[in-house]
Amino acid sequence: MANFLQPPRLRIGEETEEERRATWLELFYDLVFVVAVSQLAHNLHDNVTLSGFFGFVALFIPVWWSWIGSTMYANRFDNDDVGHRLLTGLQMLAAAALAINIHHGLSDSSAGFAVCYALGRAVLVAEYIRAGMHIPTARILTNSYATGFAVAALCWLVSAFLPIPWRFGFWALGLIIDFATPLICTKLQIQLPPHPSHLPERFGLFTMIVLGEAIIAVVDGVSEQKWDVFSAIAAFFGLGIAFGLWWVYFDNLGGTPIQKARTEGKVGPMTIWLYTHLPLVIGIAATGVGVEKVLLSEQQIALPDAVRWLICGSVALCWLTLGILHRLGVIRYCKIRAKYRIAAVPIVLAIAIFGKGLLPIAVIGLLALVCLVQVVQDFSQSRPTTRLSEPEI
Structure with missing residues (x-):
């Protein structure tokens, strides 16, 4: 005691050099x-x-x-x-x-x-x-x-x-x-800079919390209506969006910004890393709501404009923030990754702008395809890992 x-x-x-967990x-x-x-x-x-x-x-x-x-x-x-x-x-x-x-x-x-x-x-x-x-x-x-x-x-x-x-x-x-x-x-x-392994893990855990909302959205969206082929496929796409965001974020998570603060006295990257997580988790949480609204929509009728803009805008916000983090090197630094993330933003917004009249399954399917491309690109750049990654030079 x-x-x-x-x-x-x-x-x-x-x-600080020791590994530390939550x-x-x-x-x-x-x-x-x-x-x-x-x-x-x-x-x-x-x-x-x-x-x-x-x-x-x-x-x-x-x-x-x-x-x-x-x-x-x-x-x-x-x-x-x-x-x-x-x-x-x-x-x-x-x-x-x-x-x-x-x-x-x-x-x-x-x-x-x-x-x-x-x-x-x-x-x-x-x-x-x-x-x-x-x-x-x-x-x-x-x-x-x-x-x-x-x-x-x-x-x-x-x-x-x-x-x-x-x-x-x-x-x-x-x-x-x-x-x-x-x-x-x-x-x-x-x-007194933060601990380089503990803090990224904690931020990852909060990101996992908001990703969990996307999973709950899929379960709620399917369980609250009658099952059919369209609902099942749309649910699969919804899980694919969550899986894609998880893959790209956690495969590039690391303590580089905190290490720079410790070794080089640069607090800027650490501050950007911290504050940029706010729009990222907002986007992920809103994406979960958008997925649920898509699954609850009548699958044979065009997706309502408000729902289309919600899910597309939220996914675009996620890829924009991830692109910023890549480009500034506050997660795994990679110009190619940054270009792919940023390029996804106008594509997703184009779905929102020109997707009027599309069925719910078409909208969520196109968004899942965008996420799949990001995962494939990320996979082609490095071996997948679930551990905190080290910076690329």
Whole structure:
């Protein structure tokens, strides 16, 4: 028991060269976000419009940033002591309450959503203060993070007592402060860069959560209607899209950006790698909703415009972000891969623009074909691997 009473310690530095994996507590913590992502997808499923998509994004950002906050803290300071476990339990409660308030999160439940997000950030602030008290070498970084995140949390808490649309204005201000805090502390991050194997794995696990929504979408889409040949083939294509995104992302995942921060003092690639994951996971989650809507559509009638634009736009967003990550070298650097990813974007958007009148199976089949081409190209460049990949020179 004494081991669990130890104060927080720095998990990076001398240990950085060692392999490090996600803890059972981190995996347990992720379960709350499985529910939160599911709630976000449900909201978008009920309102497949442009405003519905923007609402989905508006709620997705704070949910994702809540997960990022706890993940970045654990990467540096997690010691699995009693204090950290209890504080993580409080964060799980805040995240669960956040998920509950996602439904009507931009209307009736918006005040509750704001309070829950603020409480989660307040717990994170307490963790950073606690770490700074016990780790003098990290105190400047922890104090800077605690200050920035506390101001952001205050903005969210105040917003709960303001009417709409002023409430959302304070949400935006709070998020700007939240996102800007790590950017302001880039010099401090060079001194204490994240762990190069642990962080990519954690980001991969969140990506797996949103990919899981695509699998659930296929199961729900097929189970909620009568089976026929068209439904079965469309379900196969839907799984193919998810499989293609999984293949390309995980075959190129690695810790190169963090290694550059450690060895070359370049925080930029690491920052781009981190923030570009936001549109990527948004695209994957929205793709899952699009797949389900396609499977629930009448297979003998042209796919509704809103659904066609949702699934095509979401898939295009995924390939665009993956292309950016390839081109900038913040996942496996490869100009050829980047060209293929970027080239897929106008092709997918062309399906959305000129695909009016196409049957659901035709739309999802064409998207699956685009994903297949990406997988074949990726396979032709290197041997498939499920391990964290090393950078290509």
